[in-house]
Amino acid sequence: MSPPPARVVTDLSTPEAVRAAYAAHGDELYRLSLRALGDQGGAQDAVQETFLRAWRARETYDVGRASLRTWLFQIARNVVVDAQRARGSRPWLRALADHPTLEEAAPAVPDGWEEQLRRILVEDALRRLGEDHRRALAETYLADRPYPEVAAELGIPESTLRSRVFYGLKALRVVMEEMEVRP
Template sequence: MPHDSVERRDTAESRDAVRLAALYDAHAAPVWRYVVHLTGDRAGADDVVQETLLRAWRTPRILEQDPSTTRSWMFTVARHLVIDEVRSARRRREIGVAEVPERSVPDATDALFEAILVEEALAALTVEHRSVVIHAYYRGLSVAEMADALDIPEGTVKSRLHYGLRALRLALQERGVTR
């Protein structure tokens, strides 16, 4: 019994393959020309024809009709597929190009110049002020942690940080940084 079901399935699959091949031979080329006439897109026409043939194959009543009726049904389906593609959001957002553009890489020139500018301004500070500013802003230490690391009182850290930032602001303004 299992052998009979496999044989029936093979027969049904071969019938489907024959029907699909006959459908393709009879209608693919005219439908393709029609779609190319509508869109001007040869590659896109292949996709539309494939979908049209698939829909015809899935609709057995179409295959049982007169071939001229089947073809006009396929032209209508193809036209609707083209219209749907034109109306789709994907089509409105896509822009075809001959070559894929290179990926843009952010320019690091401005960041480099800013780093050099800050480095020069920091070099203009006294050693004490520069040390507190670097510990606070580049190492992220709290006032208490800076006091321990530099072995100075917290009040002195606060004072040096205040005056160090004022001197840094002045040094940056002298180098053309405004504000």
């Protein structure tokens, strides 16, 4: 007998939902925070602050605009940026960090964080497109495959594939605007 499927969390309306969201996304938020901040304590604080801000703003979350995961990552990004700014304005805080952790952790690279967050947002936006447009974009743009090869695999004319990519990109822009993602 297989275990019951994991509960998909779509809100933070109860303490139980927050615990489920933490179980589902806490580890990944911690890893990204650790990579961006470079110390375990700061990463733990960032994750805790992320869930605290999410709990306080739970009424503003709209499942129609973004997944809970995407929303949490946007909050975490802001928390990490705030922590980096605080660290920059108070250099003595860096001396209090866990030095062995700093040596093992990757250097603070906000661009890596931005890239990861962008990838999450694009994945979420792609899920909202129709299957034909999503597949056309995934195969041509994300997999960087040539149009003739993809068209042959899909069994459609190359012009049809090009049309799907064109309209898929337009639809993706609209979805990203709805999600309030800026280029």
